[in-house]
Amino acid sequence: MPVEDVAQLKIEKAGKMAPPGRRKQKPLAVAVVVLLFLIAGGLYFGGIVVPAVTVDVTTVSPFYPSQSLSLLNASGYIVAQRKAAVASKVTGRLVALLVEEGSKIKRGDVIARMENIDVSAVRDQAAANLNTTRAALGQARVEESNARKEYERYGQLVAREFVARSDYEVVEARYRRAVEGVKAAEATVHAGEAALKNAEAGLDYTLIRAPFDAIVLTKNADIGDIVTPIGAAANAKAAVVTIADMNSLQVEADVSETSITTIRPGQPCDIQLDALPDLRFRGEVHAIVPTVDRSKATVLVKVRFLDKDRRMLPDMSAKVSFLPRPLTPEELKPRLAAGRSSLIARNGKTFAYLLEENRVREREVRVGTAFGDMVEILSGLQAGDRIVVKPPKELQDGSRIKVAER
Numbered sequence: 001m002p003v004e005d006v007a008q009l010k011i012e013k014a015g016k017m018a019p020p021g022r023r024k025q026k027p028l029a030v031a032v033v034v035l036l037f038l039i040a041g042g043l044y045f046g047g048i049v050v051p052a053v054t055v056d057v058t059t060v061s062p063f064y065p066s067q068s069l070s071l072l073n074a075s076g077y078i079v080a081q082r083k084a085a086v087a088s089k090v091t092g093r094l095v096a097l098l099v100e101e102g103s104k105i106k107r108g109d110v111i112a113r114m115e116n117i118d119v120s121a122v123r124d125q126a127a128a129n130l131n132t133t134r135a136a137l138g139q140a141r142v143e144e145s146n147a148r149k150e151y152e153r154y155g156q157l158v159a160r161e162f163v164a165r166s167d168y169e170v171v172e173a174r175y176r177r178a179v180e181g182v183k184a185a186e187a188t189v190h191a192g193e194a195a196l197k198n199a200e201a202g203l204d205y206t207l208i209r210a211p212f213d214a215i216v217l218t219k220n221a222d223i224g225d226i227v228t229p230i231g232a233a234a235n236a237k238a239a240v241v242t243i244a245d246m247n248s249l250q251v252e253a254d255v256s257e258t259s260i261t262t263i264r265p266g267q268p269c270d271i272q273l274d275a276l277p278d279l280r281f282r283g284e285v286h287a288i289v290p291t292v293d294r295s296k297a298t299v300l301v302k303v304r305f306l307d308k309d310r311r312m313l314p315d316m317s318a319k320v321s322f323l324p325r326p327l328t329p330e331e332l333k334p335r336l337a338a339g340r341s342s343l344i345a346r347n348g349k350t351f352a353y354l355l356e357e358n359r360v361r362e363r364e365v366r367v368g369t370a371f372g373d374m375v376e377i378l379s380g381l382q383a384g385d386r387i388v389v390k391p392p393k394e395l396q397d398g399s400r401i402k403v404a405e406r
Contacts, residue, residue: 052401053402056389058338060382070270071323074255074319074320076251076318078316078318079250079252081245086241088114092227094113097221099241107213112221114206120203122203130189130195136188137186140178141182147171150171155168208240215244218242219240220239249305254298257299267285268284268323269322270283270327282327283320335368338365351364351365354381354385355401355403360395361397366380
């Protein structure tokens with residue numbers, strides 16, 4: 001066979017190749033199958049996926065009626081009106097510290113003791129000197145008594161001319177001298193008593209006492225430190241402890257000078273502490289400091305507490321609502337409330353959309369009294385529930401949502 005014929009020989013593959021038209025139809029069929037699979041999966045797993053609705057949400061929380069009555073709101077801090085950095089009157093070494101942070105102390109209680117060996121010796125010496133002068137006074141009084149008796153006897157004798165006039169005058173002089181000796185001894189005793197009191201005062205100065213009933217806030221010195229009333233030395237401490245009278249706690253709030261005319265002394269207030277967000281405390285304006293802070297254009301207002309709590313501490317942040325009138329007992333109780341814009345009225349009923357993960361559930365609620373933009377929730381929602389604000393018209397029960405970022 002010629003070489004050309006051999007080159008033309010070909011081995012055909014098993015089966016026949018599909019026509020070009022059928023090869024184009026196969027990818028289309030695959031795409032249809034995939035689409036049907038996705039649709040079926042979507043139906044199986046909860047319905048056809050629809051775009052999420054972007055909404056704003058808010059948290060249902062306790063509402064206090066005083067919030068709707070507020071004329072003006074201001075922020076500030078709790079400040080103790082009686083506060084002291086207790087120090088010693090004399091310079092010395094601290095040898096005992098009898099309190100710590102949080103200790104309750106009464107007026108006159110010993111807080112700390114300083115080294116007092118030298119002062120104690122001075123006190124003992126003054127006491128001994130006083131005893132000596134008192135003994136000398138006793139001797140002078142005995143001599144004065146004897147001299148007075150002799151003087152009286154010689155007075156009778158000289159009247160009868162039994163003794164010479166000169167002898168009588170000698171006895172009289174001795175008696176006068178004894179009287180003056182008693183006066184001198186009494187003065188010495190007084191001086192000794194004063195010296196003893198001075199020494200006792202010096203000894204008492206080494207005992208650091210509480211000036212009023214208070215609680216210890218900070219401890220500024222330790223045993224072994226040198227304490228001085230001036231504190232100018234490099235290693236000296238001026239104050240031993242810092243104390244505050246918890247009964248004198250007040251809120252000091254900064255009020256804009258343009259709004260200060262709406263505030264008056266004795267005006268009722270509602271106080272909220274950031275540390276105790278679930279509580280409200282009654283208060284009233286105690287004083288308006290007649291000075292404007294030029295840098296902030298504010299006036300300092302002091303508000304005293306009508307209700308106290310042992311958990312109140314100095315420097316806690318506080319918010320004050322100035323009210324037009326005192327609150328009634330019912331208005332003092334917290335109520336669960338939500339904003340009007342979160343509620344929907346339909347067929348005589350009220351609904352809210354409750355957020356559950358990335359979907360919302362329509363929840364029927366029972367409402368009560370309205371307070372401005374807030375409405376009391378009697379049932380259907382709980383504190384801490386997150387609900388949709390201004391629900392869009394397309395929002396339905398079970399709709400997927402996306403919370404708007406703020």
